[in-house]
Amino acid sequence: MEVKNKQTLYNDELLNILPDGVIILNMNGEVMQLNQQALVELHVHSSVNAIMPLSTDRIFKLLNKKEDVLSTILEEIRQGKKVYSLPEHTFMQEQIDYTQFPIRGEFATMENEEEGKVILFFFRNITVELTQEYILNTALQRTRIYPWYYDISRSEFTLDDRYFEYLGIPAGEDNTLTMEEFVNMIHPDDQQAMADAFVIQLGGNTTFDKTVPFRLHRGDGTWEWFEGQSTYIANISGHPYRLVGICLSIQEYKDIENTLIEARKKAEESDRLKMAFLANMSHEIRTPLNAIVGFSDVIASTYNELSDEERTDFVRLISINSEHLVRLIDDILDLSKIESNTIRFTLDNYSLKSLLKDIEKEQAMKPVNGIEIRAILPDEDIHIVTDATRLKQVICNLINNARKFTEKGHIHFGFMMDATNANTVQLFVEDTGEGIPQKCQKEIFDRFYKVNTFKQGTGLGLSICKTIVEHLQGEISVTSKPGKGSCFTVTLPLDIKIND
Incomplete structure (x- = not known):
């Protein structure tokens, strides 16, 4: 009897050092012994071991999908199953306070000299x-950070299942990828940097604590920037047997970086063009002023000596240069309003036919030899809610721009219903001028940009047109072929409301 007590004490001490709960049952399903961890989890006093065996119902229940599964498990074990692993989402209910908590566990049978076979x-x-997993997953779900580990012996990556879903690629078995599969996803230009980082980590001499930016091939065929960081877990001899790390999508930051770079380039280009504009303005303003002053002086000093034809020609030149000077000043004033955001719009309902006929009459007052300037209007009128003054300014700017680059042929303007949207109308100005090179067509609406620096103008007209059209909630575009002419199209909604 004394030997048995010593053996029982030894078994208790052995069981009590285990971090998991241990319950020993006989084949009838009665509890024979609990270790210290099981006593704590089940809120049972240690003295209960002295009155064993006890029915399991007095100590605990196992619940899965709200059903007690313990009897089913014991029956399978009695029928010869040696090991039984609990299914996921199994809860244990202690029978003191009836508290329930999730568990993982296994049943196994063994032979005992005194009791025979026990469970x-x-x-x-x-x-x-x-709880920790939930907190981590909740935090990760709000980010684009994806944990992973690499099993060196199996040469296999195991990744967060969200990683595959985010990239739009099929997940391997158990969310795994081989090293070859992972490398093939990396952009060729980034593979060497990744290989260098892995070589250092796999060497086990030092950790590679730098982040490595790289691009991964998404399921939709695009590339996305990520940033990876990892370390290794070493065995007792110091050699790594597993790499663990995270990768973070940095595409959003790359997009912002690229946007800032483009913005800086545009700002630098804008500054360069603005300086060129300011340097050019003295010439642009002085030229018409010199003509106005010069021809005015000639008329005043030699009026009686001039023929009627000469006087008429000089007055015409004064008028042309005065008009050009007014346009220059108007462009500068409009630019000032745009930059200070003080440009104002007054909306009303207008007939497009009437607006364009008015423009046609104004253009007829200043004909150009060899060029037909005419409105091409449909039979049916269209009414539009717009700012008539600003819309006229856009069309006149486009016509005046066409005048500069058209030596013969025609400049036609008009409107038509938008074939793709019944709520919009398209106004056009087309010419048979020299056209615009393809490489310049994306830049002609930028401030201070001039396709031909030798032509008169500030390089502001088309930029101002674009700004006005955008304020009217429309779009402006151009199609052009060098030597064939250009066609500017303004698409506007029929009805708009602009907030002050």
């Missing part, structure tokens, strides 16, 4: 694990 039930309360 060992090992379980672990995973409440803390699930």
Whole structure:
């Protein structure tokens, strides 16, 4: 009897050092012994071991999908199953306070000299694990950070399942990828940097604590920037057997970086063009002023000596240069209003036919030899809510721009219903001028940009047109072929409301 007590004490001490709960049952399903961890989890006093065996119902229940599964498990074990692993989402209910908690565990059978065959039930309360996992997953779900680990012996990556979903690629078995599969996803230009980082980590001499930017091939065929960081877990001899790390999508930051770079380039280009504009303005303003002053002086000093034809020609030149000077000043004033955001719009309902006929009459007052300037209007009128003054300014700017680059042929303007949208109308100005090179067509609406620096003008007209059209909630575009002419199209909604 004394030997048996010593053996029991030894078994208790052995069981009590285990971090998991251990319950020993006989083949009838009665509890024979609990280790210290099981006593704590089940809120049972240690003295209960002295009155064993006890029915399991007095100590605990196992619940899965709200059903007690313990009797089913014991029956399978009695029928010869040696090991039984609990299914996921199994809960243990202690029978003192009836508290329930999630567990993982296994049943196994073993031979005991005194009792014969017994059942060992090992379980672990995973409440803390699930809580930590939930907190981590909740945090990760709000980010584009994806944890991973690389098993060196199996040459296999295991990745967060969100990683595959985010990239739009099929997940391997158990969310794994081989090294070859992973490398093939990396952009060729970034593979060497990744290989260097892995070589250092796999060497085990030092950790590679730098982040490595790289591009991955998405399921839709595009590339996305990521940033990876990892370390290794070493065995007792110091050699790494597993790499663990995270990768973070940095595409958003790359997009912002590229946007800032483009913005800086545009700002630098804008500054350069603005300086060129300011340097050019003295010439642009002085030229018409010199003509106005010069021809005015000639008329005043030699009026009686001039023929009627000469006087008429000089007055015409004064008028042309005065008009050009007014346009220059108007462009500068409009630019000032745009930059200070003080440009104002007055909306009303207008007939497009009437607006364009008015423009046609104004253009007829200043004919150009060899060029027909005419409105091409449909039979049916269209009414539009717009700012008539600003819309006229856009069309006149486009016509005046066409005048500069058209030596013969025609400049036609008009409107038509938008074939793709019944709520919009398209106004056009087309010419048979010299056209615009393809490489310049994206830049002609930028401030201070001039296709031909030798032509008169500030390089502001088309930029101002674009700004006005955008304020009217429309779009402006151009199609052109060098030597064939150009066609500017303004698409506007029929009805708009502009907030002050």
